[in-house]
Amino acid sequence: MHIEPVKEKGFYDFLGRQVEPKGLIGWLTTVDHKRIGILYAVTALLWFLVGGIEALAIRSQLAMANLRLYSAETYNQMFTMHATTMIFLVVMPLAAGFFNYMVPLMVGARDVAFPRLNAFSYWMFLFGSLLINASWLFNAAPNGSWVGYPPLSLFQYSQGHNYDFWLIGLQVLGIASVAASLNFITTIINMRAPGMTMMRLPVFVWMTLVTNFLVVLAFPVITIALAELMFDRTYATNFFNPMKGGLPIWWQHLFWVFGHPEVYILILPPMGIVSEVLPVFARKPLFGYPLVVGSGMGIGFMGFTVWAHHMFASGMGNIANAAFALTTMTIAIPTGVKIINWVGTLWKGQIRMRTPMLFALGFIYQFMMGGFSGLMHANAAHDAQQHDTYFIVAHFHYVLIGGALFGLWSGIYYWYPKITGRMMNEARGHAAFWFLFIGFNTTFFPMHWLGLNGMPRRIYSYSHAQGWDQLNLLCTVGAFTMAVAVLLLFTDMFWLSLKYGEKAGGDPWDGRTLEWSIPSPPPVYNFEEIPTVKALDDFWITKHPELLHHEEDSAAHAAGAGHGAHHVHHDDHGIHMPGGSWFPMFASAGFAIGAWGLVHSGGMYHIKEAIQPALDAAAKAGVSWDQLVSTAQTVVSSKTPDAQNILNVVNAESVLKLQACYNGVKTAIVGGVLGVLGIFLWALEPIGGYYIHKEKEEHAGE
């Protein structure tokens, strides 16, 4: 194999683009979907530690009655950031890591449709996650829960930058998600290998497609909602300001129009993973493939019709409550169809209890539990009792940990050999499963009882008299048991198995999908020859021709056994690999700087309005803005009003805050210009990269 660089010259050369990605620069400029997938997953797992520590802090505070481990304000920040982190910085990007790594391999492509856009999505995600967590450094972490309901989140009631960090941070993460999703929709629709029809796509790819449609359609709504709240906070508009006729409930509607599809954005990828894992470890085809795919699409569509069930207690009226209760209960049907099909897959299968399978089975059981409690509060009358209690906390942790996280862990254990080339240790994997499973149920099952006994969500502390002591202590013990599982996974993943794990061949699990047909870890070009697909689970059928008579398309296979050689890139040029690019990171860094500026302009017009009399007095006295600011600095440091008596100490502080807002606006403009400049340079940048020429001998070795 030898490498021939693409000949290029001119403006872009001085940027030091690498021909072939190497070292740190190789990672920073990468456009390879596999590297970006790893970046996504590792970043998400690091935030998972942060979110987990926040969870342990919450559980410690609630372990016993009347505890005061830290202040109530910190507690508010803890649960807000725990939720925000786990949803936007862990489950979504971890799923995105799998999308990135696996989707091109599963559809038989060399990369995603827009590799540099893909890199841009990752860097936006990284900077957005850093931005939102930077709030901790300013002791201004968001503190009014992840739903950010006004009026609590309006400037009038939250004057720090807490909500500015949250609003702008989510906005940045939203851009990252939508950009990535557009990319995957295009990839899945348009980059399938020859013969890979839509109904031959692996279920994971189908669920990715549905998820990405949900992202693309749901995120614009939260973008608008966040923008409106940001305008309320920064420019003193009235969207959610009840004093001027604004309706805070409008935020709830917009938030949940996004928020409910978001729930399916979190759960559909793990459902796809489980649908891949079960057939492999039951050694049977997935039972009812078209139904599983169809119910995935059904869930996706119906996800847009149920949002107001989060608002049953807000007084929408009987008709709206009844309508949304009905749609919510209906969505249980496609979900149930999926569960029946998974169970059908297991039925009479030759089940191998390897770690991925354990997590997949855990997923089915616990997701079902979460579904049952979900059905209970789909009933609006029932929900009146359960709303905002720990019953709800139990419910959504059953679907998000018991469901989404178990599914994702299953995916980690399943695809780890493909990504690293080494097997994960089975004994440690089993131990991690049992710690997680027992810890999880110990933590969250008692919360059903706590909730029905009236313990409200987001409560800082409680008294002995309420009788919640023992169950809360049990929950806390469970939480720390889960932490053991997390430690086991991390040491195994990043150290023990990575270093000492036994070598995995290309196909350690006897897999069914295309990613197992190539070596582990996959070469940079993925497929030497783009495969031709003749059936669902084509790779498995090729390996097991004795099973052919069970398959409908045996005729097709008998005609041309094995993968047809489809020589796409075997001309003189070899396989073309695109060159790395600095501009995705450059552009997203620009936007991140802009976002930083926007955060610090929060509250601008409110502050200006408050000190308007002082500003008018200064204007009358002929004091310029710069002079006013330096006067304000003196006033604040000396704590005495100035000689002309324009500024008292309070006003002077406001002047300095206003100056910080103005600086924020300037930073935002600079950052935005840099970002747009980055996109222009990126659009004009030539492809670069290199061609890989494979020698004949190496072919034979494959």
Place this chain on the structure above:
Amino acid sequence: MSSEVLLDNPHEMGCTGLPHRKILMWAFLASDCMFFGSLISTYLVYRGHSTDHPLPEDIFDIPLTSTSSFVLLLSSWLMVLALSAIQKGKLWEFRLWTLGVAFFGSIFLGFQVYEFTHFVHSGLTLKQNLFGSTFFVLTGTHGCHVAIGVLWLMSLFFYSFIGGVTKERSLDVEIAGLYWHFVDIVWIVIFTAVYLLEYII
């Protein structure tokens, strides 16, 4: 099979026989439907909730807005002509029409600036009342889309002088055109839902 390869050969098709970028653009436009849908529903839901003057009937100017609507339609027309020209390889015709689109887009923006200034002088600001908040954010967001479109088209215009826009690469123009027409149809909805309905009900 990457965007980079596509830049080499913009007519390379994916397995559906469509170029990647066209699929991306339509998916983006679907996303933008939800974007403007949320903004427009905010405006409509808050109709009649303002507690202060001025209200739409105090300050709307239908002849002015109709004129700017005509201007935007005109630019859409020139956009299809520009695409049609570049698909036939008529570079100068393409430049002329593209410049025309950008020009009329700027005229539309000029109308908007005039309208906003006029409204502010009449006492309608972002924070004056709900009508001000919803109206300025909705039409301002649309104006930002128009401005991005103008920037995009001007980039294509200048790019054509260094050989960046050719008959073979007419997809670039088609994608920009899709965006421009979408901005136009959003205005069709805004013009009806915000301005015209105001005069009837």
Place this chain on the structure above:
Amino acid sequence: MSQHASDLDFEHDGHHQGGGHPSVLFYNIIAISLFVVTALEVGVLYPPLSEAGTYFRVILLIVLSIGKFAIVVAFFMHLFFDAPLLTFLFAVGMVIATGTVAALINVMPAAEHPLQPRGKPKHPPVESATPAPHALLEWKNQRPS
């Protein structure tokens, strides 16, 4: 179980691509009809009609703008000539957006329903509101003279 390809298969859509873009004359006719429809829309406002005419006007306006929308999407954006897959992509967004907007407008508590006739603001500015938690709030009605 893998021969269900035909119903959801986009493979064959591509043949429509590039299959002859319409002529300039066609575009001109479309553009002129768009101008005419816009003129009609504005014209709908002017003839004096009774109360019942209000609803007639509303329906007419909605129909006209849907028509305009459809013409631009179908012909200027080539959806009519292009692959059905693209129509599907856009329709997913349009259907969900339209449904959501309609549902939101209906489910929101409206002081006056947005599609009902309305007059001057009925809510007087709040004079004796609960004191704001700080000095920044100013709820004075700043009605211009």
